[in-house]
Structures are given as structure tokens and as C-alpha cells.
Amino acid sequence: MYAEGKAVCIGSDIDTDLIIAGRYLRTKDRSLWAEHVFEDLDPALRKRLNGAVIVAGKNMGCGSSREQAVIALKEAGVKAVIAPSFARIFFRNAINIGLPVLEAEVACDEGMIVQFDIDAGWVESHGVRFAIRPLSPRMRSILHAGGLVPYWRARQ
Amino acid sequence: MGTLSERILGGSAGDFVDRKVDRAYVHDGTGVLTLMALREMGAHVVTPARFHVIFDHIVPANTSLTADLQSELRTFAQEQGMCFSDVGNGICHQLMGEGEVLPGEVVAGADSHTCTLGAFGAFATGMGATDLAGIWASGATWFRVPETIAIRLHGELTGAAEPKDVALQYVSLLGMEGATYRAIEFIGTGAATIPMHGRLTLCNMAVESGAKTGMFFADAVTTAYLRGFGKFADMQETEPCTYEREISIDLGAVRPLVAVPPRVDTVKNAAALAGTAIDQVFVGTCTNGRFEDLARFAHIVKGKQVKVRTIVVPASRTVLERLEREGHLGTIIRSGCVIGPAGCGPCLGAHMGVIGKGEVCLSTANRNFSNRMGVGGAIYLSSVATAAVSALNGEITEPEADDVR
Ligand code: SF4
Numbered sequence: 290m291y292a293e294g295k296a297v298c299i300g301s302d303i304d305t306d307l308i309i310a311g312r313y314l315r316t317k318d319r320s321l322w323a324e325h326v327f328e329d330l331d332p333a334l335r336k337r338l339n340g341a342v343i344v345a346g347k348n349m350g351c352g353s354s355r356e357q358a359v360i361a362l363k364e365a366g367v368k369a370v371i372a373p374s375f376a377r378i379f380f381r382n383a384i385n386i387g388l389p390v391l392e393a394e395v396a397c398d399e400g401m402i403v404q405f406d407i408d409a410g411w412v413e414s415h416g417v418r419f420a421i422r423p424l425s426p427r428m429r430s431i432l433h434a435g436g437l438v439p440y441w442r443a444r445q
Numbered sequence: 446m447g448t449l450s451e452r453i454l455g456g457s458a459g460d461f462v463d464r465k466v467d468r469a470y471v472h473d474g475t476g477v478l479t480l481m482a483l484r485e486m487g488a489h490v491v492t493p494a495r496f497h498v499i500f501d502h503i504v505p506a507n508t509s510l511t512a513d514l515q516s517e518l519r520t521f522a523q524e525q526g527m528c529f530s531d532v533g534n535g536i537c538h539q540l541m542g543e544g545e546v547l548p549g550e551v552v553a554g555a556d557s558h559t560c561t562l563g564a565f566g567a568f569a570t571g572m573g574a575t576d577l578a579g580i581w582a583s584g585a586t587w588f589r590v591p592e593t594i595a596i597r598l599h600g601e602l603t604g605a606a607e608p609k610d611v612a613l614q615y616v617s618l619l620g621m622e623g624a625t626y627r628a629i630e631f632i633g634t635g636a637a638t639i640p641m642h643g644r645l646t647l648c649n650m651a652v653e654s655g656a657k658t659g660m661f662f663a664d665a666v667t668t669a670y671l672r673g674f675g676k677f678a679d680m681q682e683t684e685p686c687t688y689e690r691e692i693s694i695d696l697g698a699v700r701p702l703v704a705v706p707p708r709v710d711t712v713k714n715a716a717a718l719a720g721t722a723i724d725q726v727f728v729g730t731c732t733n734g735r736f737e738d739l740a741r742f743a744h745i746v747k748g749k750q751v752k753v754r755t756i757v758v759p760a761s762r763t764v765l766e767r768l769e770r771e772g773h774l775g776t777i778i779r780s781g782c783v784i785g786p787a788g789c790g791p792c793l794g795a796h797m798g799v800i801g802k803g804e805v806c807l808s809t810a811n812r813n814f815s816n817r818m819g820v821g822g823a824i825y826l827s828s829v830a831t832a833a834v835s836a837l838n839g840e841i842t843e844p845e846a847d848d849v850r
Pocket of ligand 1: 502536538556558731732789792810811
């Protein structure tokens with residue numbers, strides 16, 4: 290699974306409340322979450338997310354189990370999220386909705402091109418290649434299917 | 446031989462295993478997405494009697510939209526014959542802890558604080574809505590068997606210190622991501638001295654250090670508590686096992702603590718923050734809304750008046766009824782507090798008790814992220830005793846042993 294995108298750098302310990310605030314959760318309208326993504330962190334971020342690769346600091350996505358956080362990122366056009374460590378529910382949620390999450394230590398430069406290949410297990414920027422912590426075969430299959438829903442449908 | 450997680454999940458740390466889920470639950474916030482995912486999967490609910498749908502987050506509904514979403518989920522749960530709990534019955538983690546979850550069970554909840562139930566010696570962990578839909582559809586899911594960090598407790602709590610202070614202490618020791626992907630086991634002679642409600646508080650905050658779950662071994666305290674709900678369970682024996690890391694806490698040395706916004710791992714002595722102005726006090730939540738918590742609160746405020754607006758929300762109807770029966774409810778009302786319906790209350794900043802820009806809330810909850818209880822508001826976290834004496838003084842105050850006696 291090769292892809293690339295422009296880096297958007299964000300800090301460490303970005304919690305799910307900062308990704309999508311609790312006040313926007315009560316709806317089924319996925320575009321609303323994308324519209325308000327990162328609103329309490331930096332409202333200007335949203336415009337840069339289409340086609341972007343988010344490069345975050347440690348403990349990305351900590352806090353609540355709200356799946357709206359990963360959906361908001363995906364709906365906003367984010368191609369992947371890279372961080373040295375993720376909160377585990379966020380990580381699982383991302384895979385379940387088909388948003389690639391890569392555990393790797395990457396120095397972030399706003400706007401740099403980030404390339405990655407999940408199956409091959411690397412991410413590259415400025416010509417430097419970093420190893421990503423491998424996913425389990427199950428997680429890879431779910432990601433390949435585009436998330437747990439299509440994965441499930443395909444196996445019926 | 447192994448850690449509790451290894452024994453319950455049946456594998457060694459690092460293994461990926463498929464496991465039957467004994468009990469799974471969603472709430473009004475995550476259940477709607479779970480239902481959407483289930484429909485998109487084209488699947489149906491396999492064992493409805495093992496699945497709970499509990500309305501606690503925005504209860505009763507605040508807007509027509511919320512009401513419509515709740516109505517759809519309520520109808521679905523009832524039609525399917527799932528265990529449904531409507532508004533006002535209480536917080537999902539509390540209800541699952543009132544005789545539902547038993548030692549050794551595998552429990553999945555669509556809420557990060559599902560780790561609370563590890564207090565019974567169950568493997569209980571939070572997941573997202575789509576994961577829960579997969580569980581509704583198959584009755585099982587995959588787990589990575591976690592490495593375990595042991596927190597060895599010695600001695601006994603003294604003075605005005607509570608299990609909540611121990612929770613703040615271990616979260617600050619580990620840091621917000623110190624236990625990511627790991628389980629925490631509370632062990633040692635001090636563990637036996639912590640009553641069930643305190644164990645629930647300690648396990649509740651495990652996720653604040655990133656942990657998958659926090660666990661106590663089921664012992665005489667656990668089995669006696671469960672017998673109160675008509676449930677019989679076996680105790681769990683400790684076995685030799687490998688912990689990734691061990692930290693130790695002397696309960697006798699724990700003082701009242703406060704987490705400073707916006708990080709739960711920035712913890713100071715309540716004494717060091719004495720005099721900090723507050724606009725609101727909130728007592729309740731899945732961390733500290735149990736009977737013993739609110740009875741302690743009532744004891745402290747009895748015959749006095751709170752100086753700032755104070756919202757008290759019982760964690761469940763059972764808690765509320767017992768408070769009423771034992772006279773504490775009247776005490777709390779007469780001291781000038783607002784009583785909210787059993788549930789999450791203002792904890793997630795969506796409903797009843799949201800704070801305004803620049804306002805400061807002292808809360809007994811587990812999270813103090815920026816804007817959580819309202820845009821531009823700040824949250825300090827403390828024990829019930831600290832919240833009670835602070836409410837009486839209108840500013841952060843350290844509780845003394847005399848206050849709680
Ligand atoms: S009380 Fe707060 S932390 Fe607990 S389940 Fe409700 S919203 Fe979550």
C-alpha cells in the first residue's frame with residue numbers, strides 16, 4: 290500500500306477532544322466532523338488536511354474512544370497519520386475505518402513530502418527512510434479492505 | 446502461569462488472540478455509530494443478552510437531534526432484546542459494576558473508561574464503535590495480549606487521602622502515555638485494604654496513563670461486594686509472572702492531590718494550590734460518583750453552605766436511591782448543591798453544567814483536557830473530599846483528617 294502526501298505537523302498528546310470536540314458528536318453527518326476537525330487546536334489546520342499526511346508527536350489520539358475523531362480526519366482528506374506512539378483505541382479505530390496509521394519516529398517539516406508503504410514497512414521523507422512498527426496480518430487485511438465494514442462484508 | 450491479562454486472554458504478552466467477548470456495551474454516544482456500522486456490514490446481533498445499551502452521556506436528551514438518535518437506538522435495542530438501560534439509570538461503567546461483570550470475564554465497551562471494570566479481575570477494555578459492531582455481529586474480537594505494569598501498594602490510606610489521590614499519583618508517576626498498550630495490575634498488601642468503590646476509581650483512571658486496562662485480583666472484598674448483588678464468584682490467586690515494570694506506592698504517604706489543567710499527569714499537592722479561585726465544583730462521574738463518594742461529600746458539607754455553584758451527579762439510580770434512603774440526599778440539597786440526573790452530567794461538556802470561557806471547574810472526574818467541559822474553561826481534578834471542602838470555601842482547599850471523620 291504505497292501513498293504519499295504533504296506533511297502537516299502537530300504536537301504530542303493530541304487528545305480526541307482536540308480532534309473533534311464533544312459538542313459536535315451528536316449527529317450522523319460525517320461531513321460535519323470534518324468541518325470542525327481540530328477546531329479547538331487550530332481552526333486553520335482543517336484547510337491543509339486534504340491529501341495530507343499528519344505527522345504527530347507521541348501519544349496521538351489519547352482520551353476518549355470516539356470514533357468520530359478518526360472519521361473526521363479521513364473525511365477531511367487525511368491520507369495517513371504518523372506518530373512515534375498512538376493511544377491504542379485511536380489506533381484500532383483508524384484501522385477499522387481504513388485510515389492508515391504508522392508508528393514511526395519521523396522529524397516533521399511542514400509541507401515536506403512524506404511517502405510510505407505499509408506492507409513494505411517504511412515511511413520516507415527528505416530521502417530518509419524510517420521503519421514502521423509492523424501491523425498484525427489481521428490489521429493489514431482490514432486496512433487493505435478499507436476498514437472493518439468492507440472487510441466484514443467481503444467475508445460474508 | 447502469567448499475568449491476569451495473560452491468564453484471561455489465554456496467550457503470552459505480544460500474542461494476537463481471538464476471544465469470545467462475555468459482555469459488551471455501548472452508550473448513547475457511541476451506540477449510534479455502532480448501529481450504523483452494523484447496518485453497513487449487513488450483519489445482525491448474535492447474542493443480544495450479552496450486549497448492553499446504556500443511555501448515560503446526554504440524559505435526558507438535550508435537543509431534538511439527540512432525541513431522534515436516542516429514539517432510533519432505543520427502539521433497535523429493545524427490538525433485538527439487548528439489555529437496555531434508559532436515561533436516569535446511570536453511567537454504563539457503574540451499571541456494569543453493579544453485579545454484571547464478574548471476575549475472569551472478557552469485557553469490551555465502546556467507551557475508553559471500560560477499564561473501570563478491571564477492578565473485578567475481568568479483562569475489560571475500551572474500543573471504538575465499529576469494533577463493537579463487529580462484536581455484536583460475531584460475539585468475539587481480536588486482542589493483543591498486553592505487557593503488564595505492576596503497581597505495588599503498601600500500607601493504608603490515612604487522613605483525608607482517598608483512592609482518587611492514589612489514582613492521580615500513579616497517573617503522574619507513569620505519565621499520560623506511560624502505560625500505552627499495557628495493562629496495569631494493582632498488587633501488594635495495600636491492594637487488599639482498598640474497598641471496591643476505590644478499586645473502581647483506581648482502575649477507571651488507567652486509561653489516563655494510556656493503559657488498556659487496570660486490574661485488581663478478585664479477593665474477599667470482591668466476592669463480598671458481588672454477593673451484595675446476588676452474584677457468586679471465585680477469588681483469583683496470584684501466580685508467578687513477569688511484569689514489564691513495577692512501581693510502588695506507599696498508601697500511608699499519599700496526600701490529597703490535584704491535577705492541573707490541561708494535563709492529568711500534572712499533579713500537585715492540594716496544599717500547594719490552596720486559594721486557587723474556582724467557579725464551579727462538580728462531584729460525580731464514573732470515577733467518583735458512587736455511594737461512598739457522595740456519602741463522604743454529604744458528611745463534609747452537612748449543615749454548611751457551598752460558596753460556589755456545585756453540581757452533584759450520582760453515578761446510578763441505585764446510588765441515588767441509597768443516598769435518599771440514608772438521608773444524604775437531603776443533606777446535599779440543603780447545602781445548596783444542584784443534583785443532576787444519574788449519568789455523566791457535565792463531564793463531557795455537552796449537557797447540564799457546561800462551563801463558560803475563562804471559568805474554572807474543580808471536578809472529581811478523570812480528564813481535564815482543554816475545553817472538555819466547555820470552550821475556554823479550565824478543569825482541575827481532585828478527590829471528593831478536596832472537592833467538598835473547596836466547594837465550602839469557594840477556592841481550592843486541602844481537606845484535613847478532621848473534615849472526613
Ligand atoms: S462520566 Fe465522564 S468519563 Fe465517565 S463515561 Fe461519562 S463522560 Fe465518560
